[in-house]
Amino acid sequence: MAASYSFIALKTIWIKECTRFLRIWIQTLVPPAITMTLYFIIFGSIVGERIGDMSGRPYMEFIVPGLIMMSIITNSYSNVASSFFSAKFQRNIEEMLVAPVSTPVIIAGYVGGGLARALIVAVIVTVVSFAFVENVSINHAGILVLTVILTSTLFSLAGLINAVYAKTFDDISIVPTFVLTPLTYLGGVFFSISLLPGVWQTVAQANPILYMVNAFRYGFLGVSDVNVGVALGVIVAFNIGFFLTAYTLLQRGVGIRS
Amino acid sequence: MKALSIKDLRKTYKGGFEALKGINLEVEEGDFFALLGPNGAGKSTTIGIISSLVNKTSGEVNVFGYDLDTQLVELKRQIGLVPQEFNFNQFETVRQIVVNQAGYYGVPREVAHERAEHYLKQLGLWDKRDSPARMLSGGMKRRLMIARALLHEPRLLILDEPTAGVDIELRRSMWDYLEEINKQGITIILTTHYLEEAETLCRNIAIIDHGTIVENTSIKRLLATLNRETFVLDISRGDEQRIEPQLDGFTMRQTDDHTIEVDVEKSQGLNKVFEQLSAQEIKVLSMRNKANRLEELFVDLVERGRANKSAAGAK
Numbered sequence: 001m002a003a004s005y006s007f008i009a010l011k012t013i014w015i016k017e018c019t020r021f022l023r024i025w026i027q028t029l030v031p032p033a034i035t036m037t038l039y040f041i042i043f044g045s046i047v048g049e050r051i052g053d054m055s056g057r058p059y060m061e062f063i064v065p066g067l068i069m070m071s072i073i074t075n076s077y078s079n080v081a082s083s084f085f086s087a088k089f090q091r092n093i094e095e096m097l098v099a100p101v102s103t104p105v106i107i108a109g110y111v112g113g114g115l116a117r118a119l120i121v122a123v124i125v126t127v128v129s130f131a132f133v134e135n136v137s138i139n140h141a142g143i144l145v146l147t148v149i150l151t152s153t154l155f156s157l158a159g160l161i162n163a164v165y166a167k168t169f170d171d172i173s174i175v176p177t178f179v180l181t182p183l184t185y186l187g188g189v190f191f192s193i194s195l196l197p198g199v200w201q202t203v204a205q206a207n208p209i210l211y212m213v214n215a216f217r218y219g220f221l222g223v224s225d226v227n228v229g230v231a232l233g234v235i236v237a238f239n240i241g242f243f244l245t246a247y248t249l250l251q252r253g254v255g256i257r258s
Numbered sequence: 259m260k261a262l263s264i265k266d267l268r269k270t271y272k273g274g275f276e277a278l279k280g281i282n283l284e285v286e287e288g289d290f291f292a293l294l295g296p297n298g299a300g301k302s303t304t305i306g307i308i309s310s311l312v313n314k315t316s317g318e319v320n321v322f323g324y325d326l327d328t329q330l331v332e333l334k335r336q337i338g339l340v341p342q343e344f345n346f347n348q349f350e351t352v353r354q355i356v357v358n359q360a361g362y363y364g365v366p367r368e369v370a371h372e373r374a375e376h377y378l379k380q381l382g383l384w385d386k387r388d389s390p391a392r393m394l395s396g397g398m399k400r401r402l403m404i405a406r407a408l409l410h411e412p413r414l415l416i417l418d419e420p421t422a423g424v425d426i427e428l429r430r431s432m433w434d435y436l437e438e439i440n441k442q443g444i445t446i447i448l449t450t451h452y453l454e455e456a457e458t459l460c461r462n463i464a465i466i467d468h469g470t471i472v473e474n475t476s477i478k479r480l481l482a483t484l485n486r487e488t489f490v491l492d493i494s495r496g497d498e499q500r501i502e503p504q505l506d507g508f509t510m511r512q513t514d515d516h517t518i519e520v521d522v523e524k525s526q527g528l529n530k531v532f533e534q535l536s537a538q539e540i541k542v543l544s545m546r547n548k549a550n551r552l553e554e555l556f557v558d559l560v561e562r563g564r565a566n567k568s569a570a571g572a573k
Contacts, residue, residue, distance in 0.1 A: 002331070005364025012361025019354070091345035095406075098309045098339050099362035100331040258271065258312050 009101045010109050017113025021079055028079070028117060029124060032071045036125045039067050040132040043190060055192045055223045064129045064136065065217040066189030069151065071125045073184060073209065074176065076118035076152040080110050080159035081172040088163065093256055103250045107160065107243065114156030115149065122148060137220070143228060144219025150235045151212045157242035164246070164255045183209045188217075193225045208238055259322065261287045261414050261445035262308065267317035269303050269469075277303040279469040280317070285447060285462070287322070287413075290440045292456035292477070293449045294556060295466035301449045302342060304466070305418050309339045322413055335363065338407035342418040342449075344399050346406065348392035352383055355391060356406045363410035370409065377405040381435065397428040404432070414445045421455060433459055453556055457481075467560045485524050488548035491531075492517055494541050505534050519548060 021028040040060070048059035055062060087093040096106055129136060138144060158175075166172045187209030193201050204210055211231035218224035224231070250256070262285040269278040278300050285291045295301045306312030308319055310330065319326035324333035346355045353374055360370035378384045381401040386394060394402060400420055407415060417436075421429045429452075436459060440446050450456055456463060456477070463480060465473040473480065493516055495501050500515040508531060509521040520531055535542060 008364045008366060009362050011367075012358050015361075016350075016354075016358050020349075023349070087347070090347055091343060092347045094311055094341065094345045095359055096362055097311055098334065098337070099359070099410075100334040100364070101362050102331075253313060257310075258306070 005100070006102060006105050009099070010105050010112070013096070013101075013106065013109025014112040014116070017079075017083060017110060018116050020083055021113065021117045028075070029120060032075060032121045033124050033128055036067050036071060036128055037131075039063070040129065044132050055194075055221075055225075057221055057223065060133050061135075061221065062192075062217075063190055064126075064133055065220040066187075066213050068122050068125045068129070069147075069213045069216045070184050070189055071121045072118040072148060072152055073155050073180065073212070075121045076114040077155040077159040077162075077176060077180060078172075079117040080114040080156045081163045081166070081175075082159075083113065084110055084160055084163035085166050085169070085172050088166075088256060089169075097256065103247055106250060107157070107246050110160055111153055111156040114159060115152040118152035118156075119148065139222035140219045142219075143215060143232075146232065147212060147215040147219055147235070150232070150239060151216070154212075154235060154239050154242060157239065157246050160246050161242065161249065164249045166255075183207050186210075188213045188225060208234060211235060259287045260320065261285045261289065261322060262447065263318075263320040264304070264308075265318040267304070267307065267319065268315045269300075269307060269312065270315045277469050278307075278315075278317075281466065281469070281471050283464055283471060283474065285445065287445055288440075288443060289445055289462055290437075290460045291445075291447045292460035292463040293447060293466060294453070294456060294463060295449075296560060299466045300469040301466055302418060303469075305339070305341075305416055305447075305449065309337055309416065310334065335410070336413045338410065338412035338415045340400075340403045340407045340415070340417040340420050342422065344391075344403070346391050346399075346402065349390055351388050351390055352378065352394070352402055353387040355402065356409050359406045360409040365410055373409050373411075374405075377408050381405050382431075397424045400424055401432070404435075408439070412444070414447065415439070416447045418449050419451060420448070421450065421452060429455075465556060465559050472562075473559050487522055487524075489520050489522060489528070489531075489545055490517065490548050491520060491535075491545050492543040493535065494543050495539055496541075501540055503535055503538055503540050505531060 040063075044060040044063060048063070051059040053059065053062075084093070087096075126136070159172075162172055162175050186204065187207050188204070193204045193210065196204055205226070211226055211234045214224040214226045215228050215231040215235065218228045218231075262283065264281060264283040266280045266282060267278050268276075268280050270276045281300070281304065283304075293301050293304065303312055307314045307326075308321065310326065310333075314326070319333075321333045321336045324336060326333055350358070353371075356374045356378065357367065357370045360373060361367065365373070374387070375384065378387055381404060383398060383401055383405060386398060391399065391402065400423075404417075404420065420436075421432055424432065433455070436446060436448075446459075448456065448460060460477055462476050463473070464471050490513075493501055493503065502512065503510070503518060505520060507526070511519045513519060522528060522531065532542065
């Protein structure tokens with residue numbers, strides 16, 4: 001009985017979250033399509049033609065997986081961060097807190113919303129990439145799907161943790177601006193880390209986004225700068241760590257209970 | 259059966275403010291109970307703890323026998339909360355808000371939609387079902403919060419100042435509705451600043467001040483302790499001249515040419531006032547209580563409690 005109650009609660013949060021980002025589709029689904037189109041035009045067509053091949057692939061093909069992954073990261077993160085913080089700000093988070101909804105169900109509901117938005121955006125960006133790349137081949141569909149799900153989950157959890165601590169709307173834009181964007185740009189979206197001088201290759205391996213971009217690229221193109229097994233292991237480890245952090249924070253009522 | 263039982267409940271906020279200093283409270287099943295107190299007395303903290311929005315420092319809370327510490331899920335199912343502030347998503351529609359709330363309690367979606375229609379119709383919000391909540395008037399928003407709290411069919415409904423900012427007509431219709439659902443068996447706990455509301459609706463009352471319960475009794479018994487009332491009399495002698503009546507044995511103040519305020523002790527009765535005014539050929543055109551009777555008691559109890567505390571502090 002308790003399981004069916006929890007399933008209904010989870011479905012409710014998930015539907016609410018999906019309804020939210022679909023209601024404001026012009027703010028949530030259109031911008032990634034426009035931004036990625038610009039990336040494809042500038043970095044792929046204009047600059048890319050002068051670069052030639054990267055990791056044995058035409059540059060445009062090389063950046064497609066990275067750009068899709070970049071959209072997944074930013075959208076899963078911002079979806080949960082803004083939705084959860086708005087719920088805190090408007091105090092409608094209390095609707096869930098007074099109800100018998102367990103902490104894992106709240107987390108799963110919000111992560112499910114982030115995952116749904118990330119997947120829709122990933123499909124949109126992939127469709128956009130068809131206009132620029134003639135042959136979009138998938139080498140390892142299983143790894144591709146697994147990487148998308150794990151990465152969306154990871155950044156949804158990260159967005160949730162950010163929202164728990166956030167006190168103002170500025171607080172939920174600090175991490176994407178000062179942490180996520182630099183790490184994404186340096187995470188091998190636009191280049192192979194084999195181009196970096198020796199010590200910087202080692203430093204680059206401390207960037208978790210490198211593993212996500214490369215695991216995803218491996219799923220698409222079959223090429224990666226890092227061992228794919230290690231990459232998936234790193235993503236899973238971060239997921240576990242972030243879930244435990246989010247669980248502990250919500251269970252203690254940090255930022256939501258006095 | 260006790261709908262609510264609170265034992266030695268304490269809450270100290272970060273920074274050291276002691277909001278609750280060991281309160282004890284019991285509310286019987288089916289009761290219509292008023293929790294009164296001045297601003298900052300601890301009413302909302304108490305409600306926050308019962309509904310698990312505020313973490314208690316110590317003490318016990320039981321709702322229909324379910325313990326807050328060990329049976330939280332079952333305890334939450336018993337309670338419907340109507341908070342003081344609007345706390346719904348202003349961008350969601352009326353129907354989405356109530357159906358989602360039911361979903362959090364595990365009510366299947368189709369059942370939630372049926373109940374939403376039932377409660378929204380009862381509370382006069384059905385026509386607004388597809389309007390975003392931000393488009394509703396203040397009174398409608400209050401009713402929406404009542405509908406939302408009832409959708410999972412709780413046994414205990416807690417209302418934190420439900421009629422604040424609501425016009426008189428709407429307030430009366432909300433009173434009728436609350437009385438009706440109380441008759442159907444829902445236990446109601448109400449906090450309010452409108453003491454007339456507590457006197458009209460509630461059977462039992464607790465007055466809280468500075469984190470302690472200063473009175474916990476039935477409204478009837480409490481009103482019976484009222485020894486003195488102040489009446490306002492509009493008087494006339496058939497001309498426009500200032501009237502200066504004399505009332506032996508009563509404290510009287512003349513507020514304008516044709517209005518007096520008379521303090522009447524319970525033992526004195528009003529007959530002597532009328533007799534003396536008639537003897538002076540003064541007609542009483544109308545008469546009313548200066549303050550709500552409960553208000554007089556409330557002020558008296560809170561002031562007495564504070565005076566006792568000051569005296570204890572001085573020792």
